[in-house]
Amino acid sequence: MQEMQPSTTLSAGRTRLTMFLLAIIYVFSYIDRNLIAIVLEPIKQEFDVSDTVMGAVSGLAFAVLYSAFSFPISRMADKGTNRKNIIAVCCGLWSIATVASGAVTQFWQFVVARMTVAIGEAGGTSPSLSMVSDLYPPQKRSFVISLFMIGPNVGLLAAMALGGWIAQEHGWRAVFIYFGAPGLLLALILYIVGRDPGLGIYDTAAEDEARKQPQGKFLTDVRAIMKLKGFFLICMGTAVAGMVGYGYAIWAPTFMVRNFDMPLSxxxxxxxxxxxxxxxxxxxxxxxxxxxxxxxxxRWQLRMPTLGILISIPFGFGFILWPVDAFWMLGSIKVPHAILFAAGFSFFNSWWPTLAYSAISHLVSSRQRATSMAILGLFLTFFGAGIGPLLTGTLSDLFSVGNGGEGLLPALLIMLSLLTLSALFYYKAIGPYQERVSGLKADEDNSKKTQQSEMQSPIETK
Structure with missing residues (x-):
C-alpha cells in the first residue's frame, strides 16, 4: 500500500486536542438531542398531549429540519470551508436552542426550540466525521471513529442518569437549561484553539488529483455517491437500525416507569x-x-455490524419480556433483573453506527466524505430520529385501546423485530462493498505503478 504523508503542519498535541474537543461536543450534541427521552412523561402531562404527538415532536420535528440543513452545510465542508468554524457556530446555535427549550411556556414554543436544535446539529456530525477522517490515517480510521462515536453512548448515559435526577429535583425545564449552557463554552473553546487539519491530507496521489478537479453540481454528486456499490444497502441497513434504536432509546425509560413502577430518576x-x-x-x-x-x-467491515444486530435481538426481547416482579434492591433503588438484558442489547447493538460510518469513509473520496456522511445521516435521522419514536408512540396508542392503556410493550417488541431487516440489508451489502473497495485498491496500485514508471523513464532514455 502506498505510504501517505500528511500535508499539514498540525502537531500531534494539536491533533489530539482537536479530536478531544470534537468528541466532547459530539457528546453534548447527543445529550441535547436525547434529553427529551428522560422528561418525555412530565412534558406530555404538562401540555396534555398523546404518545403519538410526543413521538412526533421528539423525532419527526427534529428530523425534518436536520435533514434539510445537513446537505448544504456538508457541501460547504466538502468545498473546503473551515470545518472547525462550521462546527463551533452550529454548536453554539443548538446549545442556545436547548436552553430555550427549558424556558418555553407554550407547547408550540417547545416544538420551535426543538426544531432549532435540529438546525444546529445538522452542522455537527458530518463535518466532524470528515475532520476526524483527516486527523488520522486510513488504517486507524475505524478505531478512531469508534472513539469519536462513544459520544452518543456517553451522552445517553449523562442524559438518562443526571437528567433523571435533575428532573426529579428541579423539574423538567432545568434539565434543558443545565445541559444546554456548557455547549456555549465548548463552541467558543473549539473556535479559539481547535484546528482543521486540511481536506484529504491522507489522500493517495490519484485521490489528490481528483480532489483538485472542479466540484460538480450538488444533485449530480449525490447521484454519483448513491450509485456506488453497496452504498444504498448500507444506508438502508442504517435507516432501519436507526429507526429501531431511536424508538427504543426514546421510549425505554418511559417503559420502565410504566412497566416496573419506577420513579423517573x-x-x-x-x-x-x-x-x-x-x-x-x-x-x-x-x-x-x-x-x-x-x-x-x-468484508468484516459489514460482517461485524450484521452479527452485532442479530445477537442483540434476543437481548432486546429479554429486556421487554422479563417478569416485572424480578428485581434487586440497592438501598431504596429498585433495579429490575431485565436491566442486564438492556446492557447486553446495548453492547452488541452499538456496533453498527461506528462501522457503518467507517465503511462509508472507505467507499468515497475525501471531497465526497462530508456529503456521503450527510446522506447516511439523512437516512439515520429521518428514519431513525424521525420515524422511530413516532412509529413507536403510534403503535403504543394503537395497542393501548382495549388494553388498559398499556400498549408500549407490544409496540417495542414490534420495533425490535425490525432489526432482522436491518441485518439483511447489511448482509446484502457485503459483496458490493468488497467489490468497490477492491476496485479502489486496484486503482491505487495502478497509480503507484504509473508514478514509478514516469520516474524511471528519464533514466532509461538517458
Whole structure:
C-alpha cells in the first residue's frame, strides 16, 4: 500500500486536542438531542398531549429540519470551508436552542426550540466525521471513529442518569437549561484553539488529483455517491437500525416507569448506566477488532455490524419480556433483573453506527466524505430520529385501546423485530462493498505503478 504523508503542519498535541474537543461536543450534541427521552412523561402531562404527538415532536420535528440543513452545510465542508468554524457556530446555535427549550411556556414554543436544535446539529456530525477522517490515517480510521462515536453512548448515559435526577429535583425545564449552557463554552473553546487539519491530507496521489478537479453540481454528486456499490444497502441497513434504536432509546425509560413502577430518576439512572456504559465498551470493541479483521478481509467491515444486530435481538426481547416482579434492591433503588438484558442489547447493538460510518469513509473520496456522511445521516435521522419514536408512540396508542392503556410493550417488541431487516440489508451489502473497495485498491496500485514508471523513464532514455 502506498505510504501517505500528511500535508499539514498540525502537531500531534494539536491533533489530539482537536479530536478531544470534537468528541466532547459530539457528546453534548447527543445529550441535547436525547434529553427529551428522560422528561418525555412530565412534558406530555404538562401540555396534555398523546404518545403519538410526543413521538412526533421528539423525532419527526427534529428530523425534518436536520435533514434539510445537513446537505448544504456538508457541501460547504466538502468545498473546503473551515470545518472547525462550521462546527463551533452550529454548536453554539443548538446549545442556545436547548436552553430555550427549558424556558418555553407554550407547547408550540417547545416544538420551535426543538426544531432549532435540529438546525444546529445538522452542522455537527458530518463535518466532524470528515475532520476526524483527516486527523488520522486510513488504517486507524475505524478505531478512531469508534472513539469519536462513544459520544452518543456517553451522552445517553449523562442524559438518562443526571437528567433523571435533575428532573426529579428541579423539574423538567432545568434539565434543558443545565445541559444546554456548557455547549456555549465548548463552541467558543473549539473556535479559539481547535484546528482543521486540511481536506484529504491522507489522500493517495490519484485521490489528490481528483480532489483538485472542479466540484460538480450538488444533485449530480449525490447521484454519483448513491450509485456506488453497496452504498444504498448500507444506508438502508442504517435507516432501519436507526429507526429501531431511536424508538427504543426514546421510549425505554418511559417503559420502565410504566412497566416496573419506577420513579423517573431511578429509571433514568438504571437505563443510562446499563445502556451508556455497555454501549461504550461495544463501540470501542467493534472499532478496534474491525480494523484488525478488515486488514485481512474487507468484508468484516459489514460482517461485524450484521452479527452485532442479530445477537442483540434476543437481548432486546429479554429486556421487554422479563417478569416485572424480578428485581434487586440497592438501598431504596429498585433495579429490575431485565436491566442486564438492556446492557447486553446495548453492547452488541452499538456496533453498527461506528462501522457503518467507517465503511462509508472507505467507499468515497475525501471531497465526497462530508456529503456521503450527510446522506447516511439523512437516512439515520429521518428514519431513525424521525420515524422511530413516532412509529413507536403510534403503535403504543394503537395497542393501548382495549388494553388498559398499556400498549408500549407490544409496540417495542414490534420495533425490535425490525432489526432482522436491518441485518439483511447489511448482509446484502457485503459483496458490493468488497467489490468497490477492491476496485479502489486496484486503482491505487495502478497509480503507484504509473508514478514509478514516469520516474524511471528519464533514466532509461538517458
Amino acid at each position: 431511578h429509571a433514568g439512572l438504571a437505563f443510562g448506566i446499563a445502556s451508556g456504559v455497555f454501549a461504550t465498551f461495544g463501540t470501542i470493541f467493534s472499532g478496534y477488532f474491525c480494523d484488525k479483521l478488515s486488514c485481512q478481509d474487507s
